[in-house]
Amino acid sequence: MGGAGVSVSGEREDVPEPKSARAGRDLPAAIGVGVALGAAILVSLLTVRFVFIGIIAAAIVVGTIELAGALRRAANIRIALVPVLVGGQAMIWLAWPFGREGALTAFVLTVLACLLWRLRGGADGYLRDVGSSVFAAAYLPLFAAFAAMLVPPEDGVGRVLAFMIGVVASDTGGYIAGVLRGRHPMAPSISPKKTWEGFGGSLLAGVVAGSLTFSLMLDAQAWQGVLFGAAIVLTATLGDLMESLIKRDLGIKDMGNLLPGHGGLMDRLDSLLPSAVVSWLLLSAFVP
Structure with a gap:
């Protein structure tokens, strides 16, 4: 499981690495790893889900x-x-x-x-x-x-894609808005570089992605997708903040160094894990 490899504000909360983009990371490496993880997931879903x-x-x-x-x-x-x-x-x-x-x-x-x-x-x-x-x-x-x-339902591929696309859209929208417009800290005591502008970008991208995936992939109503997308943005944001708190409590920057430009795999799972729970609950309610 892997997200887009960016946080809601589009910036890391700790000391930037050398030769990194404004986002405070090795951006080319982060993009490359994110694309590779996404491709592996997409191939698995479109072959044997x-x-x-x-x-x-x-x-x-x-x-x-x-x-x-x-x-x-x-x-x-x-x-x-x-x-x-x-x-x-x-x-x-x-x-x-x-x-x-x-x-x-x-x-x-x-x-x-x-x-x-x-x-x-x-x-x-x-x-x-x-x-x-x-x-x-x-x-x-x-x-x-x-x-x-x-995964198991007949429309399992659409359900998984709605979940994954929602998280990726939230992260990507937050990254772009945070880098371009980020001015007002969202949670300065937890993650100083996360901004409300980044959260707004996440929310916009998330609801658009939710409405499209629900109407095109799941034969559901667009308004349900809007609610779904907003919920995923909230849980992805909270998941990212929760892991930031854990890392601050432990006094570490990343959980590991497995993924270039991303840190450890745990640093990519933070927004996905709580979002998986909410995705299953809402999909069960909206698309039984």
């Missing part, structure tokens, strides 16, 4: 390892990595045939496994480590399971 679930599962493995590594290095927090990885795969793959029941059952069993796994480490830091393990299990694989649940 269930391969997309495999892409989700692989991305969650990488993202979980990145998050666990960041927590360990920055705060000496040790999540129960094996239960979270194994349980996370169960959430995603059981969401395919069994829907919510499969994902939630796997999540509950994962929480239980995390409680038991951490027993051998003793009382010191038990609550901290278990709480972080449960957070990781919910934030990554449980949220991602809702993206997997978009």
